[in-house]
Amino acid sequence: DIVMTQSPLSLPVTPGEPASISCRSSQSLLHSNGYTYLAWYLQRPGQSPQLLIYLASNRASGVPDRFSGSGSGTDFTLKINRVEAEDVGLYFCMQALQTPLTFGPGTKVDFK
Amino acid sequence: QVQLVESGGGVVQPGRSLRLSCAASGFTFSSYGMHWVRQAPGKGLEWVAVIWYDVSNKYYADSVKGRFTISRDNSKKTLYLQMNSLRAEDTAVYYCARDLLPSAGTRGYYYGMDLWGQGTAVTVSS
Numbered sequence: 001d002i003v004m005t006q007s008p009l010s011l012p013v014t015p016g017e018p019a020s021i022s023c024r025s026s027q028s029l030l031h032s033n034g035y036t037y038l039a040w041y042l043q044r045p046g047q048s049p050q051l052l053i054y055l056a057s058n059r060a061s062g063v064p065d066r067f068s069g070s071g072s073g074t075d076f077t078l079k080i081n082r083v084e085a086e087d088v089g090l091y092f093c094m095q096a097l098q099t100p101l102t103f104g105p106g107t108k109v110d111f112k
Numbered sequence: 113q114v115q116l117v118e119s120g121g122g123v124v125q126p127g128r129s130l131r132l133s134c135a136a137s138g139f140t141f142s143s144y145g146m147h148w149v150r151q152a153p154g155k156g157l158e159w160v161a162v163i164w165y166d167v168s169n170k171y172y173a174d175s176v177k178g179r180f181t182i183s184r185d186n187s188k189k190t191l192y193l194q195m196n197s198l199r200a201e202d203t204a205v206y207y208c209a210r211d212l213l214p215s216a217g218t219r220g221y222y223y224g225m226d227l228w229g230q231g232t233a234v235t236v237s238s
Binding site: 001031035037039041043048049050051053054055060061090092094096097098099100101102103104105106 | 147149156157158159162171172173174207209212220221222223224225226228229230231
């Protein structure tokens with residue numbers, strides 16, 4: 001199974017400032033077709049998860065452009081260029097390359 | 113509107129069974145791979161199972177293999193999770209979720225879940 005790790009696990013942020021979360025996979029998520037099967041989710045308190053990014057760098061429908069995903073192979077980053085109040089919550093990365101699909105442990109983002 | 117609505121959760125004794133349902137609306141259910149994902153209290157997300165759009169393949173997490181069965185009825189636009197031999201560690205909120213693109217999984221890979229239900233809570237306790 002592919003193991004996903006994230007850092008940091010807790011991220012205090014300041015509204016209006018940038019934030020960044022790292023995710024690493026135990027195997028490359030690059031498929032022979034050239035695509036990288038990594039997704040990012042945000043779970044706001046008391047809500048279901050929401051897809052933010054798929055294929056490592058593609059924003060899902062309706063996701064603000066302050067969110068961006070980057071990376072390749074085994075190392076990935078989610079960036080928020082200016083954190084807003086609604087961005088507080090748990091962020092998860094997930095590999096979608098093969099079953100079992102596996103999630104990172106989550107990064108809790110809240111205000112300082 | 114486009115949505116998924118789970119039902120069937122509750123409190124059940126260890127060793128007993130429960131069946132979860134997920135009713136889909138607002139999209140062509142029969143075109144999409146569907147997942148179950150669970151979240152134990154205060155914990156992260158754990159993928160449970162996936163079923164392809166055409167029911168031809170199903171895959172499970174090792175933690176539930178042999179005890180849980182994912183199924184779907186495309187005519188009823190409903191996804192199911194039959195859970196047998198339940199254990200305390202199965203206690204979680206169970207979410208059904210749609211894969212992003214139609215026919216996901218048929219080449220081995222998926223894209224991520226872009227539509228989630230509100231979740232249904234399962235508690236396994238004596």
